[in-house]
Amino acid sequence: MKKNLLFLLCGIFLFSTNSLFAQKKADILNEATPMTYLGVDFSRTKVINDFAATASDIKNRHFPGINQVIIAEPKKFDWPKYLDRGNISNDIAAVTAINEKVDEKDISSTSTADETHLKESDIQGMVNKYDLSGKKGVGLVVIMESLSKPAEAASMYITFIDMATKKVLYTERMVEKAGGFGFRNYYASTIYKAMQTIKKSKLKSWRSSFGS
Template identity: 40%
Template sequence: MIIRKRYMYACLSLLLLCLLNANSYGQTLKEFFNNKTIPLTYLGVDFTLAKVQGEVASANEIRDKFEAINTVIATEVKKYDVAGAFQRSTSTNELSMINKLNESASTEKMKTDNLSDLEKNVKPEDVNKHVKAYDLSGKKGIGLVFIIDGMSKTNKEATMYVTLIDLASKKVLMAERMTGKAQGFGLRNYWAYTVYKVLNDIDKHKYSDWADAAAKAPEVKEEVVEEPKKGTSAAKEPKAKKGKKA
C-alpha cells in the first residue's frame, strides 16, 4: 500500500513538472501563423525612437499627437483592421504601456532637416533591446507593436518595424521594416494613415509571405535546464591527479 502511494505521488509529481515546463515555453512564430485562434494583443505605435524630418510643427506639438494617433487606430477598427491584417477574428488593445512611453519621449533630437538621418535610424538589434525594456508583466500570448523608425514630410511616408513579441518572455519573434505613405489633414490623420497603409500591405501581401516562411522554418527545441538537487553542486569539479614522487 505504501509502495502504491509512493508510485502515485511520483507520477503526479512528474505530470506537474511536465506541465510547468510546457507552460514555461513561449509561443513561436510558427505556432502563431499555424493557429489562427492564438490571440493577438495590439500594443500600439511606439514613437520613442522616431526621427521626424521636414515637419513644420514643433517637437512638442508632434509628441502631443502620439496618443491621439494611437487612439484613432484603436477605435476606427474598420479602417485600421489590425485583427483582419493578421487573420484573427478579434484582437485585444493594450495601449497604456506604449502611451506612457510616448508621453516621455525625448524631443531634444526628434526633429531633423536631413533625409539621410532617416536611413535606418533604428536597427533590428535596437528593436530587440528596446522591447526588453517594455513593462509586460502579467501578459501572455503574442503582442504586436509598430516601432516607428523615421517620419519624412519630404517623402510623405513613415518607416516602422512591424514587431511581433512573445509577451511572456519579451522575445522578439519578428521585426520587419516596412514603409507606409502619409496622407490626410492634420498631424494625427496624416501620420496615422501610414499605419493604415502598412496594415493594408500586410493584409494583401506580407502576411502570406510571413506564414510561408514560418512554415518552412526548422523547429527550434528549447532545452530544459534542471535545477540541481538540494545538497548537490551543479557541476562536480574533477579530482586533481596526484603527482608521482621524484
C-alpha cells in the same frame, strides 16, 4: 544541501513551465493563440523636416492622437481583418508609458539619413523596456522609425513579440506613403496602408516562413 537541491528543482520547474508556454513564430498567425495590439512606439521616432508642429506638440498631442485614432476607428484600422486571424485585443498602456518618456529635443531632425536610423538589431532592446508584467500570448507593436516630410512617408517596424518573455518573434521594416489633412491623419494613414500591404503581399510569405 537539501535547500540547494530544492532551489535547483524549483529553477528547473520554472524554466520548464516558461518554455512550455513560450510563444513561437508559428503562433503569430495561429488563431488559437491570443494576440494583443500594443500600439505605436514613438520612443525613437525621428520627425524629419516637418515644421507643421513643435516638438512639444508632436509628443504631447500628435503621438497620442495617432495611437488613439487607431483604437477609435476599428473598422478602418482592423488588425484582425488584415492579419486574417480572429479577435485581437488592444492594450496600449505599456507603449504609452514609453512614449511619455520621450525627450522632446530628440524628436525633430533635418537629416534624411534619419529615415533609416534604426536597425533590426535595435528592436529587441526597445521591446525589453516595455512593462508587460502578467501578459501572455503574442503582442503586436508598430515601432515607428521616421515620419519624413521630404519623402512624404513613414518607415516602421511591424513587430510581433512573446509578451511573457519579451522575445521578438518577428519584425519587418515597411515604408508607406503619407496622406490626409493634419499631422495626425497624415501619418496615421501610413499605418493603415501598412495593414493593406500586409494583407495584399505579406501574409502568404509569412505563413510559409513562420511554419507551424
